[in-house]
Amino acid sequence: MQKRNLRIAVSKGSLFNDAVELLGQAGLDTTGLANPGRHLIISNPGVDFIIVRPTDAPVFTTYGGADCGICGKDTLVEARLNVMEMVDLKFGYCRFVVAEPADMPGAAEASYEKLGVLRVATKYPRITQSFYEEAGVQVDIIKMHGNIELAPLVGMADRIVDITATGTTLRENNLRVVDEVLASTARFIANPASVRTDSRVRELAAKLEELTRDREVTMS
Amino acid sequence: MIPRTPRGFRDVLPTEAAWRKTITQAVSTQFGLWGYLPLETPAIELADVIGMASSLGKDSLQAHAAAEAPFRFFDSDSNLVALRPDVTIPVARVAATRLRDEKGPFRFYYAQPVFAERESTYGQEREFTQLGVECIGKGGYVADAEVLCVLFEALQAAGLSTFTVAIGTVGVLNALVRQASDSPEWHDRILQAFHKSDLVGIDLLTKEEGVKPAYGDAIARLARIRGGKEAFGACAELVAPLGCESDLEQLQRTYELVEENTHMGTLMVDFSIVSSFDYYTGLVFKAYAPEVPASLASGGRYDTTMAAFGRNEPAAGFALGLERVLAALEAQGATPPDVGPEQVVSDDDPKLMFAKAAQLRAQGVRVVLGGE
Structure with a gap:
């Protein structure tokens, strides 16, 4: 029986270029992948690359839309889906941090003192909830979809939980980091059934492991 | 509504x-x-x-x-x-x-x-x-x-011809985990990482301070051992020097007995198989x-x-x-x-219709009563 092409979900955005380069180094035919234009699926001999939003890579991998994929640890923690986290690819380093307006020190504490609850804006409600649960702090989470930095500036939230690589965006918006939540890098993920039934997935994981084992962690 | x-x-x-x-x-x-x-x-x-x-x-x-x-x-x-x-x-x-x-x-x-x-x-x-x-x-x-x-x-009786059964044992893992560290909190975290199939997390945890390097290294490598009979060799090499091989021997005997007695499907060893149910104590397996x-x-x-x-x-x-x-x-x-086909039985006289239908049913024919 002719096997169908291996399907790999590749996150577009900041991880994309490093991911494409690494997949090429692993011996996959990445022709046309670097500049896909409007194409969402790049089909080459033996492999289909599915170009997805970073948060959707675990979704495709869990539900069998892809056998495996590349996405950030951050999206994995937030998605809480049933994928196997196979290899740390060491690129796309970023941190989850808690930040507040730099010129209002003590304001968040005062608000917490008064209300007994902290208002936190974020794109990552689950990560935020579990971080504050472990810290024993009551939070009201405001889920946003972008430009989280705005929320404390307009008084909508006391603090934000967001991702930062260099901290530039935070500084430009006059926010300062007050806590570290977790660090993230790109991961090679795989569907549990694919790992057990498809040797190509196991071989790709081993190859990626070998390629990245001695690398230093980098930003993308 | x-x-x-x-x-x-x-x-x-x-x-x-x-x-x-x-x-x-x-x-x-x-x-x-x-x-x-x-x-x-x-x-x-x-x-x-x-x-x-x-x-x-x-x-x-x-x-x-x-x-x-x-x-x-x-x-x-x-x-x-x-x-x-x-x-x-x-x-x-x-x-x-x-x-x-x-x-x-x-x-x-x-x-x-x-x-x-x-x-x-x-x-x-x-x-x-x-x-x-x-x-x-x-x-x-x-x-x-x-x-x-x-x-x-x-699975064969259900009609499947292609499937894989991956088997592992939590015994080997538990023995290694107990010996790697005295911290119950660390035990919980490493088992959670196995439950989530988070191999990267397992690597990081085994390198933490206070974890005995030989055991930590064995745990990290154990998570990546999968394959046929040869996987037992790789695993034995890993755990025998650390004195954690008792459950492994049992798993290997199981493997050999199953392999001899099954004729369809694929059997494989996979030490990352740990079910989300936490009550398993030895053998664990999944079919795909x-x-x-x-x-x-x-x-x-x-x-x-x-x-x-x-x-x-x-x-x-x-x-x-x-x-x-x-x-x-x-x-x-x-x-x-x-x-199977069904046969429509009709008769103007309902009594006769029922009688005909009963005869056919007795022969194993699926009958449907006709008429308005």
Whole structure:
């Protein structure tokens, strides 16, 4: 029986270029992948690359839309889906941090003192909830979809939980980091059934492991 | 309102229902041929009974609540009850209570729907059907191999030709984890990482301060060992110098016995197989088909669960998901069973019509009564 092409979900955005380069180094035919234009699926001999939003890579991998994929640890923690986290690819380093307006020190504490609850804006409600649960702090989470930095500036939230690589965006918006939540890098993920039934997935994981084992962690 | 079913619950129309019935019968017959007897348990259990078998307790229930939890509610007696989330725990309860005075071993099979509360965005059913067996009162590798052979034959009886059964053991892992560190908190975290199949997290945890490097390294490499018989060599090399090989030997014997006695499907060793249920104590396994993104079946040995109900005996079993087996069959090109032709019987005299129809039914013909 002719096997169908291996399907790999590749996150577009900041991880994309490093991911494409690494997949090429692993011996996959990445022709046309670097500049896909409007194409969402790049089909080459033996492999289909599915170009997805970073948060959707675990979704495709869990539900069998892809056998495996590349996405950030951050999206994995937030998605809480049933994928196997196979290899740390060491690129796309970023941190989850808690930040507040730099010129209002003590304001968040005062608000917490008064209300007994902290208002936190974020794109990552689950990560935020579990971080504050472990810290024993009551939070009201405001889920946003972008430009989280705005929320404390307009008084909508006391603090934000967001991702930062260099901290530039935070500084430009006059926010300062007050806590570290977790660090993230790109991961090679795989569907549990694919790992057990498809040797190509196991071989790709081993190859990626070998390629990245001695690398230093980098930003993308 | 527009009448509908609750999310995740659905009606099954005749073509599919007939197919499900055929598979259930074929699999149940196979269970029966291995000496397993049918058992039925109630759809609803006391929530406390379900909780008794979980060693992780309440915290883990909360941790899993986001994705999956038992379906719970209060009945009119103000008891907190749960729709059965699996059948293993109810069967263990039966063996430990109503069969308290009977001598085992017991071999039971079941075919029952089970229920799970899931978030609306997970796109999964909340009611599904499990076909499974429990072998209570027998331990050791022979009983392990028996349960696995039953699984192979059940999948084959269902009509599947291509499937993989991956087996592992939590015994080796537990032994390594206990010796790697004295911190119970670290034990929890490393086992959680195995539960989540987070191999990167396992690597990081094994390199933490206070973890004995030799054991840490062995745990990290163990998670990546998978393959055929040769995987045992790789694993033995890893754990023998550390004195953790007792469970490994048992798994290898199981593997050899199963391999000799099965003729279809693929058997593989995979030490990253750790079920999301935390009651397994030795053998653990899952079955997969290449066409279905989730496991078709899962099971293992749960030697301490019976003790939680007051009957200290070893036990092992598995459940296969009827819906997933059906999905795999369809993807592998199987078609629904032919229910056979039906014959319309008509007569102006209803008495004669009934008599004719009875004659035909006696010959095994499907008849439909005609007329207005």
